[in-house]
Amino acid sequence: MPAEEPSTRDKLLDAFETLLVTEGSRSATLDNVAGAAGVSKGGLLYHFHSKDDLVDAMLSRMREMGERDIAAMRTAPQGPVDYYLETSVDSGSAFDRALIAAARIAQENDERAGNALAALREQWFAVLSEHLGDEALARTIQLIGDGLYFDDTSGFTHPRALEHVRDVLARLDF
Amino acid sequence: MPAEEPSTRDKLLDAFETLLVTEGSRSATLDNVAGAAGVSKGGLLYHFHSKDDLVDAMLSRMREMGERDIAAMRTAPQGPVDYYLETSVDSGSAFDRALIAAARIAQENDERAGNALAALREQWFAVLSEHLGDEALARTIQLIGDGLYFDDTSGFTHPRALEHVRDVLARLDF
DNA sequence: TCTACTGTACCGTCCAGCCGGTACAGTGCC
DNA sequence: GGCACTGTACCGGCTGGACGGTACAGTAGA
Numbered sequence: 001m002p003a004e005e006p007s008t009r010d011k012l013l014d015a016f017e018t019l020l021v022t023e024g025s026r027s028a029t030l031d032n033v034a035g036a037a038g039v040s041k042g043g044l045l046y047h048f049h050s051k052d053d054l055v056d057a058m059l060s061r062m063r064e065m066g067e068r069d070i071a072a073m074r075t076a077p078q079g080p081v082d083y084y085l086e087t088s089v090d091s092g093s094a095f096d097r098a099l100i101a102a103a104r105i106a107q108e109n110d111e112r113a114g115n116a117l118a119a120l121r122e123q124w125f126a127v128l129s130e131h132l133g134d135e136a137l138a139r140t141i142q143l144i145g146d147g148l149y150f151d152d153t154s155g156f157t158h159p160r161a162l163e164h165v166r167d168v169l170a171r172l173d174f
Numbered sequence: 175m176p177a178e179e180p181s182t183r184d185k186l187l188d189a190f191e192t193l194l195v196t197e198g199s200r201s202a203t204l205d206n207v208a209g210a211a212g213v214s215k216g217g218l219l220y221h222f223h224s225k226d227d228l229v230d231a232m233l234s235r236m237r238e239m240g241e242r243d244i245a246a247m248r249t250a251p252q253g254p255v256d257y258y259l260e261t262s263v264d265s266g267s268a269f270d271r272a273l274i275a276a277a278r279i280a281q282e283n284d285e286r287a288g289n290a291l292a293a294l295r296e297q298w299f300a301v302l303s304e305h306l307g308d309e310a311l312a313r314t315i316q317l318i319g320d321g322l323y324f325d326d327t328s329g330f331t332h333p334r335a336l337e338h339v340r341d342v343l344a345r346l347d348f
Numbered sequence: 349t350c351t352a353c354t355g356t357a358c359c360g361t362c363c364a365g366c367c368g369g370t371a372c373a374g375t376g377c378c
Numbered sequence: 379g380g381c382a383c384t385g386t387a388c389c390g391g392c393t394g395g396a397c398g399g400t401a402c403a404g405t406a407g408a
């Protein structure tokens with residue numbers, strides 16, 4: 001089937017996230033978001049009554065994707081650890097973009113974004129910890145995942161980072 | 175000797191960093207920075223001709239602290255690995271604050287900040303890699319450090335994170 | 349007719365940067 | 379010592395533009 005054209009509402013959320021990720025929160029203005037989505041400012045404010053509304057909607061969409069991600073992690077054929085690490089290297093997926101966007105919002109002292117991210121992190125940790133039966137190792141792997149994320153979002157990505165991590169983790173044979 | 179009162183110039187840089195770290199780049203306006211430093215906006219602009227100037231000065235100060243940090247890491251009694259991990263858990267030091275502030279600036283697509291951070295990271299990696307003689311392990315440890323940083327700056331800190339990392343690294347007996 | 353917009357015209361506030369001024373500690377010179 | 383002047387450190391009012399948000403009239407398609 002042909003890829004369905006996303007709704008204007010989703011295009012606006014996509015544009016908001018993309019601006020946050022690629023240019024930071026100062027560039028994510030209503031005018032810029034509307035422009036990037038190919039919509040007028042009036043059109044944006046038709047769908048979202050305020051910037052806060054836009055943030056809420058973005059976080060809701062992220063939570064939904066988060067639930068699907070946790071489920072996928074639990075049932076991943078390569079196991080949760082490898083699934084987690086792989087998806088921590090920014091694949092450019094919609095979920096990754098949403099996560100980074102939420103982190104940007106959280107940095108501006110936004111509790112909603114902070115809480116949403118914290119909740120997700122707890123779930124990831126729970127799956128890792130449950131699977132490994134080793135809290136220290138689960139914590140360490142989550143830290144490595146955080147590092148991979150941080151590097152990607154800061155432009156410090158090393159092409160062989162994931163390979164190196166796998167190499168080291170293999171020595172621990174858990 | 176009594177603690178010397180920092181110069182107005184340094185107070186302004188401190189205030190700029192603190193605002194970036196605690197409230198994000200949107201709050202780090204010239205008015206807010208001046209106010210937080212107990213100076214008028216005119217006073218701020220006497221010392222720094224523009225916001226760009228303020229960023230340049232902040233990065234210069236960070237680079238100086240960075241050189242001292244790399245030197246300290248090389249000669250640390252507990253070894254560079256532990257030194258690196260310990261200082262990755264935000265101690266609230268001036269250097270930590272500068273690093274986080276620079277990361278915030280870098281997120282707004284600022285090449286100067288991005289390059290300054292990248293240069294520092296290369297040096298940290300070089301010391302780790304040299305000391306360990308193991309690129310994969312050095313990379314992994316740097317990722318863990320990045321994760322510790324990311325968590326701290328995002329409010330996700332786990333009190334026993336460092337302890338857990340030490341536990342896992344001990345199993346690798348390098 | 350209803351939904352989903354466009355486009356324009358605003359408003360009040362915030363923001364970066366500019367500029368005229370003030371205070372005051374020196375410094376050179378008669 | 380007295381005067382003229384310089385440089386440093388700062389104040390605070392102002393401007394032009396950006397920003398979030400409001401209001402509303404119009405329109406194209408289902």
